[in-house]
Amino acid sequence: MNAMRWPTEVASADELDLSHEYILYVEGVSVSFDGFKALNDLNLYVKAGELRCLIGANGAGKTTLMDVITGKTQPDGGNVFFGQNINLLARSEADIAQLGIGRKFQKPTVFEAHSVLDNLEMSLKANKGIWYNLFAKLSAVQRDKIDEVLSIIGLQQQRHMLAGALSHGQKQWLEIGMLLVSDPLLLLIDEPVAGMTGQETERTAELLTGLAGERTVIVVEHDMEFVRSIARTVTVLHQGSVLAQGTMDQVQSNRYVIEVYLGEEA
Numbered sequence: 001m002n003a004m005r006w007p008t009e010v011a012s013a014d015e016l017d018l019s020h021e022y023i024l025y026v027e028g029v030s031v032s033f034d035g036f037k038a039l040n041d042l043n044l045y046v047k048a049g050e051l052r053c054l055i056g057a058n059g060a061g062k063t064t065l066m067d068v069i070t071g072k073t074q075p076d077g078g079n080v081f082f083g084q085n086i087n088l089l090a091r092s093e094a095d096i097a098q099l100g101i102g103r104k105f106q107k108p109t110v111f112e113a114h115s116v117l118d119n120l121e122m123s124l125k126a127n128k129g130i131w132y133n134l135f136a137k138l139s140a141v142q143r144d145k146i147d148e149v150l151s152i153i154g155l156q157q158q159r160h161m162l163a164g165a166l167s168h169g170q171k172q173w174l175e176i177g178m179l180l181v182s183d184p185l186l187l188l189i190d191e192p193v194a195g196m197t198g199q200e201t202e203r204t205a206e207l208l209t210g211l212a213g214e215r216t217v218i219v220v221e222h223d224m225e226f227v228r229s230i231a232r233t234v235t236v237l238h239q240g241s242v243l244a245q246g247t248m249d250q251v252q253s254n255r256y257v258i259e260v261y262l263g264e265e266a
Ligand SMILES: Nc1ncnc2c1ncn2[C@@H]1O[C@H](COP(=O)(O)OP(=O)(O)OP(=O)(O)O)[C@@H](O)[C@H]1O
Pocket: 033, 034, 037, 038, 056, 057, 058, 059, 060, 061, 062, 063, 064, 065
């Protein structure tokens, strides 16, 4: 079944209706691949400003859910709304990015032969769309934005360094910065601390908790210690549905979670 197109659809994120506190509604979403249900009648509600962690064993459906939210995969059924009024299922992947939903994949994809500053600048200009002149000088407001982002990601000292010379953790932060320059409202971040040192992991925890509040952040992560350190609410996926949700303590003591997920890890 194709997604319904609502006649009241609005044009941009400026008109995003957050009057009911929630920024993301995923309702009754199913995705099948050759008859296999990767998502099975999944419901997920995320409040504006939350830092939500999504956990689940391999194949639980986490990536498929991110693919649905960002318009990469059309579900067989269900609804996905951004705020009260933006039907994401009626939007293209490019539209969804423009609306302020940024996604960071697990592997950093920075331009290694360019400086940190250039990476941020290119990302800011690319987000303006294909008509924006890539060679245009930055406005004062844009320069301030880049300075602000450099400070958030803690790479002011490295601004003129080639991205290829950064540590793995710094590359991950730079890529988060490349999303931040366009002021996303919702950030989807896949396994941010995989391969990081302990210190980098701690710094990433600070970074992500700092981003929440003003923005909404959904983190997919396998590292339980990290999840415990950042998450207020944890959602556990299993076989394409929500198995449990709550604080880390609540989900870790949930009988079903112990059986199907944490039990496997133990
Ligand atoms: N394009 C596809 N074609 C067929 N099956 C797919 C496709 N994409 C995902 N799947 C299957 O759907 C299920 C859910 O996959 P998904 O990648 O969403 O899980 P995940 O929770 O992100 O797992 P992981 O932690 O390993 O990344 C898996 O069994 C996977 O093999």
